[in-house]
Amino acid sequence: MTSEPAQMPVRLGVVGLGRGFMLMIPTFTADPRVKLVAAAAPRAESRAAFEAEFGGRTYDDIVPLCADPEVEAVYIATPHQMHADHVCTALAAGKHVLVDKPIAISMADADRMVAAAEASSKHLIVGPSHSFDPPVEAAARLIESGEVGSLRMIQAFNYTDFLYRPRRPEELRTEEGGGILFSQAIHQIDVVRRLAGGLATRVTAMTGAWDPARPTEGAFSALIAFANGSFASLTYSGYAHFDSDVWMDNVGELGQRKDPAAYGKARRALQGLDAEAEAALKQTRTYGSGAGLIEAENNEHFGPVIALCDRADLRLTPAGLDVFGDIERRFVEVPFGPAPRGPVIDALVGAVREDRAPAQTGAWGRASLEICHAILESAASGQPVDLQRQCGIT
Amino acid sequence: MTSEPAQMPVRLGVVGLGRGFMLMIPTFTADPRVKLVAAAAPRAESRAAFEAEFGGRTYDDIVPLCADPEVEAVYIATPHQMHADHVCTALAAGKHVLVDKPIAISMADADRMVAAAEASSKHLIVGPSHSFDPPVEAAARLIESGEVGSLRMIQAFNYTDFLYRPRRPEELRTEEGGGILFSQAIHQIDVVRRLAGGLATRVTAMTGAWDPARPTEGAFSALIAFANGSFASLTYSGYAHFDSDVWMDNVGELGQRKDPAAYGKARRALQGLDAEAEAALKQTRTYGSGAGLIEAENNEHFGPVIALCDRADLRLTPAGLDVFGDIERRFVEVPFGPAPRGPVIDALVGAVREDRAPAQTGAWGRASLEICHAILESAASGQPVDLQRQCGIT
Numbered sequence: 001m002t003s004e005p006a007q008m009p010v011r012l013g014v015v016g017l018g019r020g021f022m023l024m025i026p027t028f029t030a031d032p033r034v035k036l037v038a039a040a041a042p043r044a045e046s047r048a049a050f051e052a053e054f055g056g057r058t059y060d061d062i063v064p065l066c067a068d069p070e071v072e073a074v075y076i077a078t079p080h081q082m083h084a085d086h087v088c089t090a091l092a093a094g095k096h097v098l099v100d101k102p103i104a105i106s107m108a109d110a111d112r113m114v115a116a117a118e119a120s121s122k123h124l125i126v127g128p129s130h131s132f133d134p135p136v137e138a139a140a141r142l143i144e145s146g147e148v149g150s151l152r153m154i155q156a157f158n159y160t161d162f163l164y165r166p167r168r169p170e171e172l173r174t175e176e177g178g179g180i181l182f183s184q185a186i187h188q189i190d191v192v193r194r195l196a197g198g199l200a201t202r203v204t205a206m207t208g209a210w211d212p213a214r215p216t217e218g219a220f221s222a223l224i225a226f227a228n229g230s231f232a233s234l235t236y237s238g239y240a241h242f243d244s245d246v247w248m249d250n251v252g253e254l255g256q257r258k259d260p261a262a263y264g265k266a267r268r269a270l271q272g273l274d275a276e277a278e279a280a281l282k283q284t285r286t287y288g289s290g291a292g293l294i295e296a297e298n299n300e301h302f303g304p305v306i307a308l309c310d311r312a313d314l315r316l317t318p319a320g321l322d323v324f325g326d327i328e329r330r331f332v333e334v335p336f337g338p339a340p341r342g343p344v345i346d347a348l349v350g351a352v353r354e355d356r357a358p359a360q361t362g363a364w365g366r367a368s369l370e371i372c373h374a375i376l377e378s379a380a381s382g383q384p385v386d387l388q389r390q391c392g393i394t
Numbered sequence: 395m396t397s398e399p400a401q402m403p404v405r406l407g408v409v410g411l412g413r414g415f416m417l418m419i420p421t422f423t424a425d426p427r428v429k430l431v432a433a434a435a436p437r438a439e440s441r442a443a444f445e446a447e448f449g450g451r452t453y454d455d456i457v458p459l460c461a462d463p464e465v466e467a468v469y470i471a472t473p474h475q476m477h478a479d480h481v482c483t484a485l486a487a488g489k490h491v492l493v494d495k496p497i498a499i500s501m502a503d504a505d506r507m508v509a510a511a512e513a514s515s516k517h518l519i520v521g522p523s524h525s526f527d528p529p530v531e532a533a534a535r536l537i538e539s540g541e542v543g544s545l546r547m548i549q550a551f552n553y554t555d556f557l558y559r560p561r562r563p564e565e566l567r568t569e570e571g572g573g574i575l576f577s578q579a580i581h582q583i584d585v586v587r588r589l590a591g592g593l594a595t596r597v598t599a600m601t602g603a604w605d606p607a608r609p610t611e612g613a614f615s616a617l618i619a620f621a622n623g624s625f626a627s628l629t630y631s632g633y634a635h636f637d638s639d640v641w642m643d644n645v646g647e648l649g650q651r652k653d654p655a656a657y658g659k660a661r662r663a664l665q666g667l668d669a670e671a672e673a674a675l676k677q678t679r680t681y682g683s684g685a686g687l688i689e690a691e692n693n694e695h696f697g698p699v700i701a702l703c704d705r706a707d708l709r710l711t712p713a714g715l716d717v718f719g720d721i722e723r724r725f726v727e728v729p730f731g732p733a734p735r736g737p738v739i740d741a742l743v744g745a746v747r748e749d750r751a752p753a754q755t756g757a758w759g760r761a762s763l764e765i766c767h768a769i770l771e772s773a774a775s776g777q778p779v780d781l782q783r784q785c786g787i788t
């Protein structure tokens with residue numbers, strides 16, 4: 001599939017130099033298996049910063065970036081609603097693609113992307129997502145090994161300040177992919193599907209959009225049934241009150257140490273801002289605006305997860321797995337580093353250099369997206385929703 | 395309704411001197427508002443112990459106890475399946491009744507008990523239950539006050555060793571009230587209903603009966619919708635692996651301090667025992683068998699509970715309420731003591747001396763029981779179950 005030697009770094013072009021890209025910088029910088037050679041972005045400021053920092057070529061559009069013969073694979077980190085067009089463009093140009101979660105907002109877009117990947121000889125990977133987190137992978141492998149018996153029940157929950165981080169207006173409109181479903185629930189769904197083998201069958205859920213000033217879903221609870229007979233209970237709140245990271249060793253989602261004295265910080269920062277000022281505040285957090293990188297010291301996570309198996313419950317923590325067995329309790333350490341998100345690069349290198357698909361393919365990402373829509377649909381109808389587009393571990 | 399002066403202790407007759415009674419002894423002993431004057435139990439050993447400890451009269455049957463004119467109120471602490479007959483007998487004899495949760499196993503029995511209470515001039519109280527726990531009451535009052543805005547979402551979960559405590563054989567048969575639904579879920583349902591105002595409308599749930607050696611439900615997850623628009627997510631496991639008391643200040647359900655070194659104790663104690671030996675082991679934990687009382691130092695609880703309101707999330711702990719507000723976090727201390735379960739005595743005294751019904755009436759207990767059945771029914775059918783017998787706060 002490729003003529004490059006296996007040890008050559010994957011030459012990556014980045015499309016979109018926003019927050020998503022910034023969060024990947026420590027990973028790209030730390031990992032010799034990948035090299036940033038090009039970027040496309042509309043803002044001259046971020047293109048200049050990229051050239052200065054990485055020495056690559058930049059473009060103001062995806063099309064010339066995809067025509068760049070040095071680019072082997074493209075990382076799409078643009079706003080959700082642009083994913084479908086950008087992914088199809090890159091695949092059509094013969095590039096492997098890594099696209100941020102969610103794969104898309106509409107199922108029609110996801111279908112188009114999966115079809116484009118199938119029609120090409122290239123890989124489509126949906127990530128980063130917290131299903132790549134090393135403790136999640138370790139738990140999935142322990143479950144698959146059979147050592148702790150059958151998986152029966154998963155509980156996953158997360159209480160964050162997501163809804164009060166600075167937003168562009170469309171990020172607060174559900175139909176454009178705003179709110180917690182497409183940005184946050186998608187992680188939890190991905191994690192739970194990774195542990196349960198991927199094939200969900202039915203979803204029942206309730207959602208809440210309780211702040212009239214930010215009129216999109218900010219919380220939900222869902223029950224998900226899986227084809228293997230297991231089930232999962234998911235709860236998420238982005239309303240910035242209780243912070244469940246106290247039950248994750250005071251480590252934040254991005255592996256950073258959290259400061260308990262910062263309570264209420266997200267809401268305080270927004271006080272008195274109108275939509276324009278808030279969008280400007282968001283802009284200061286993007287690449288090339290002088291914002292600092294997150295200093296991760298631990299594995300990333302997406303809130304407490306407990307996986308009940310016949311012979312042990314597994315509790316995922318940033319440091320590894322707490323394995324509560326029949327008679328004994330043990331801790332399986334899952335080392336961090338040197339940077340977060342190494343497994344995303346594993347997946348990219350595996351796909352580009354060894355033609356090996358990760359769990360998180362386009363079809364996988366579409367299956368997680370289907371559950372986001374099922375949550376909205378079930379909450380609206382009060383009825384369970386049967387799933388049609390699920391995907392197991394390949 | 396009564397000719398006794400308000401300050402006279404309520405003269406209580408106890409029916410059933412088993413584990414339930416033992417767990418109430420510290421409360422009865424510490425509270426001058428109640429006096430144990432009689433007991434009925436089949437075992438001579440426990441009757442003798444009662445006479446020696448409390449100086450009251452004992453009977454081998456409920457009928458003569460209810461004919462005892464000194465008895466004003468009867469506490470029914472017999473096995474679940476006997477509650478209906480015993481409660482109806484006591485009400486017919488003109489006694490106020492406190493009956494352990496669950497009110498009954500079958501809805502028909504619960505209907506009969508509620509009708510008997512309505513036909514009498516006496517009060518029927520279902521308790522103790524963890525909805526009486528002082529932090530639950532404090533949270534319910536804070537919510538009712540409107541200070542933290544509307545209640546929107548509740549999450550309650552609990553991971554215990556319930557299924558591996560020593561059992562009589564019928565306690566492992568669902569149709570006789572065995573398993574976690576009628577003994578454990580009922581608490582969680584009671585707590586959640588207390589916070590949400592009581593009127594549930596619809597339940598969707600999944601259950602698990604995963605140990606063939608103990609073939610009854612050991613775990614469940616449920617979503618419950620309420621008439622006020624709020625919803626709750628409940629998860630329970632009695633499979634004795636992860637213990638969620640680590641997230642409750644290492645305080646156990648009964649307010650006792652837990653010893654982390656005792657991991658696996660419940661399963662270890664059962665290893666190699668047949669059903670008969672296990673029932674004998676259970677017997678050693680009952681009243682008059684020399685078993686010690688639980689030493690509570692904190693409020694009782696039933697696992698982590700988070701109540702999301704518009705302007706704060708409330709996290710219930712054994713010490714009180716952690717109130718996570720918009721900008722500030724504060725802790726509302728809820729003092730313990732002198733013994734657990736004082737609010738159960740408040741309810742009893744209020745009913746007997748002041749003709750005041752607590753939240754936890756017979757109709758209330760029947761509404762919680764309805765949800766236990768709805769959980770089983772929804773798990774079997776895969777469909778939501780609409781509720782018909784719910785009851786608000788009186």
